[in-house]
Amino acid sequence: xxxxxxxxxxxxxxxxxxPQSPDEKLMAAMAGYHEQLARAGVLLDASGLQPSRKGxxxxxxxxxxxxxxxxxxxxxxxxxxxxTIQVRSREEALEWSRRFPNPVGDNAPAVIEVRQxxxxxxxxxx
Amino acid sequence: xxxxTRYKPEKETRAVHSATHEATHEATHEAxxxxxxxxxxxxxxxxxxxxxxxxxxxxxxxDALVSALEHWPQGGVPxxxxxxxxxxxxxxxxxxxxxxxxxxxxxxxxxxxLEAQEALVVPDFVDALGEAMQDDIGDDLLRxxxxxxxPVLSTDARVALTLKLLGGLTTHEIxxxxxxxxPTVAQRIVRAKRTLSEAKVPFEVPRAGALAERLAxxxxxxxxxxxxxxxxxxxxxxxxxxxxxxxxxxxRMLAELAPEExxxxxxxxxxxxxxxxSAARVDAQGRPVLLMAxxxxxxxxxxxxxxxxxxxxxxxxxQRQQQPLGSYALQAAIAACHASAPTGDATDWGRIAALYxxxxxxxxxxxxxxNRAVAVGMAFGPQAGLSIIDPLMxxxxxxxxxxxxxxxxxxxxxxxxxxxxxxxxxxAAELAHNERERELLLARAEDVGHS
Numbered sequence: 001x002x003x004x005x006x007x008x009x010x011x012x013x014x015x016x017x018x019p020q021s022p023d024e025k026l027m028a029a030m031a032g033y034h035e036q037l038a039r040a041g042v043l044l045d046a047s048g049l050q051p052s053r054k055g056x057x058x059x060x061x062x063x064x065x066x067x068x069x070x071x072x073x074x075x076x077x078x079x080x081x082x083x084t085i086q087v088r089s090r091e092e093a094l095e096w097s098r099r100f101p102n103p104v105g106d107n108a109p110a111v112i113e114v115r116q117x118x119x120x121x122x123x124x125x126x
Numbered sequence: 127x128x129x130x131t132r133y134k135p136e137k138e139t140r141a142v143h144s145a146t147h148e149a150t151h152e153a154t155h156e157a158x159x160x161x162x163x164x165x166x167x168x169x170x171x172x173x174x175x176x177x178x179x180x181x182x183x184x185x186x187x188x189d190a191l192v193s194a195l196e197h198w199p200q201g202g203v204p205x206x207x208x209x210x211x212x213x214x215x216x217x218x219x220x221x222x223x224x225x226x227x228x229x230x231x232x233x234x235x236x237x238x239x240l241e242a243q244e245a246l247v248v249p250d251f252v253d254a255l256g257e258a259m260q261d262d263i264g265d266d267l268l269r270x271x272x273x274x275x276x277p278v279l280s281t282d283a284r285v286a287l288t289l290k291l292l293g294g295l296t297t298h299e300i301x302x303x304x305x306x307x308x309p310t311v312a313q314r315i316v317r318a319k320r321t322l323s324e325a326k327v328p329f330e331v332p333r334a335g336a337l338a339e340r341l342a343x344x345x346x347x348x349x350x351x352x353x354x355x356x357x358x359x360x361x362x363x364x365x366x367x368x369x370x371x372x373x374x375x376x377x378r379m380l381a382e383l384a385p386e387e388x389x390x391x392x393x394x395x396x397x398x399x400x401x402x403x404s405a406a407r408v409d410a411q412g413r414p415v416l417l418m419a420x421x422x423x424x425x426x427x428x429x430x431x432x433x434x435x436x437x438x439x440x441x442x443x444x445q446r447q448q449q450p451l452g453s454y455a456l457q458a459a460i461a462a463c464h465a466s467a468p469t470g471d472a473t474d475w476g477r478i479a480a481l482y483x484x485x486x487x488x489x490x491x492x493x494x495x496x497n498r499a500v501a502v503g504m505a506f507g508p509q510a511g512l513s514i515i516d517p518l519m520x521x522x523x524x525x526x527x528x529x530x531x532x533x534x535x536x537x538x539x540x541x542x543x544x545x546x547x548x549x550x551x552x553x554a555a556e557l558a559h560n561e562r563e564r565e566l567l568l569a570r571a572e573d574v575g576h577s
Binding site: 035038044045084086091094096119 | 378
């Protein structure tokens with residue numbers, strides 16, 4: 001079973017006011033965590049997303065499509081990155097997600113969200 | 127549902143249950159199970175380095191798990207459950223070593239330096255996350271894999287021990303997955319541990335001279351586990367398909383632990399690419415779908431990407447080490463040709479035929495030859511394929527192999543020799559292993575009869 005650990009964005013990240021030099025302690029924690037995942041054979045994929053300023057949305061109104069450029073303001077609804085893992089149980093995913101470093105460093109609040117992916121050939125659904 | 131929700135440790139600990147806190151206990155037990163599944167191999171490996179015996183190491187690790195099951199439901203799951211378990215297991219190992227010392231047994235001979243060992247018991251997990259420690263754990267895990275897959279053990283024993291020690295599966299789960307009675311698995315594991323102990327197999331990564339052969343044994347076990355799961359059909363106990371996932375996980379783990387070994391990446395690539403097709407391999411009725419007829423939209427792009435990346439690493443390493451691709455990398459390269467073709471018609475059969483040529487040199491076998499005939503037939507016409515197949519008809523190893531007459535029938539049909547083709551498909555159907563295969567082959571005989 002696969003789970004996606006979704007890192008929620010925050011206003012500072014979206015506004016790109018975070019310091020130009022990356023937080024080295026945080027980077028090391030993130031790298032270390034992903035190394036652990038890889039060594040356990042559970043890491044499938046991981047990526048950070050650029051701020052929504054560089055993205056766009058397509059709004060559908062029936063057949064009609066409208067392109068709306070970023071940035072988007074409701075930063076709590078935005079995603080800043082994701083990590084996809086493959087594990088043997090929900091509990092295992094929960095345990096791995098508990099170990100995820102605070103994505104903004106240890107001195108600020110942040111949220112990650114974990115969701116299970118649909119599987120084309122999930123043996124458990126057969 | 128999980129592999130682990132019904133997990134019970136091998137040592138019964140029902141006494142710690144109290145009816146009033148059943149729900150909390152259930153949650154705690156599930157949390158413990160998950161931590162155990164993630165950490166057990168590392169714990170066993172770490173302890174094995176201390177006591178130099180994987181059977182004993184597993185017992186001590188189990189003892190630590192039992193302690194967790196006793197303490198956590200009351201005191202709550204600690205902030206750092208993994209660190210707690212590691213520390214508990216190391217303490218138990220130290221107690222054991224101290225006990226030996228008191229009995230006057232010479233530890234130094236075994237390389238046991240008690241004081242140095244004591245320094246290793248780090249209560250603070252932050253330290254344990256240090257890079258040096260991580261490398262140690264990586265080495266210990268490698269030692270554990272090499273020991274579990276030691277050639278002194280039978281293949282069955284290697285598979286069982288690997289699933290137990292590296293996968294953290296229970297005896298019950300291994301039995302279900304391998305379609306063997308539980309006592310048989312238990313006995314295999316007990317015997318395997320005894321064999322390792324009696325043969326005084328050192329807990330180490332083999333030295334350069336023996337490395338290639340020992341690594342081949344490890345990769346063989348992992349691929350065997352993969353195929354055991356991969357060939358299981360839908361509707362069977364889900365523990366069997368789960369074996370393929372477990373093998374894939376082991377393969378990915380090995381790729382991190384032994385990143386300089388091209389065949390490790392070759393095997394990882396092969397398994398990723400094969401697994402990428404699992405959803406397309408059977409139709410809605412559970413019937414097998416041959417590669418060329420598969421809906422490529424159901425192939426898993428993420429696994430294909432991972433497979434291609436692993437293959438690239440294998441190829442780059444081979445180039446750097448100036449050695450030819452090994453058999454896993456070659457098989458992965460063949461799978462990659464299929465994975466990269468947008469449609470079946472766009473398949474580069476010339477390249478596949480060349481890769482089978484290379485594979486036939488590295489790992490010659492009648493089955494490889496048969497596959498080469500298919501590729502050559504696709505690339506250079508059915509007659510060219512037939513000329514490779516015909517000598518195989520005398521091969522004893524393929525006498526009851528249904529795909530030989532099936533492939534031959536295919537080539538004959540393309541040449542318009544319909545009666546001969548029909549006879550081959552009927553013969554293949556007789557040899558089929560299951561009803562679904564038989565139906566498929568009879569249908570082909572029927573089709574060719576009408577043309």
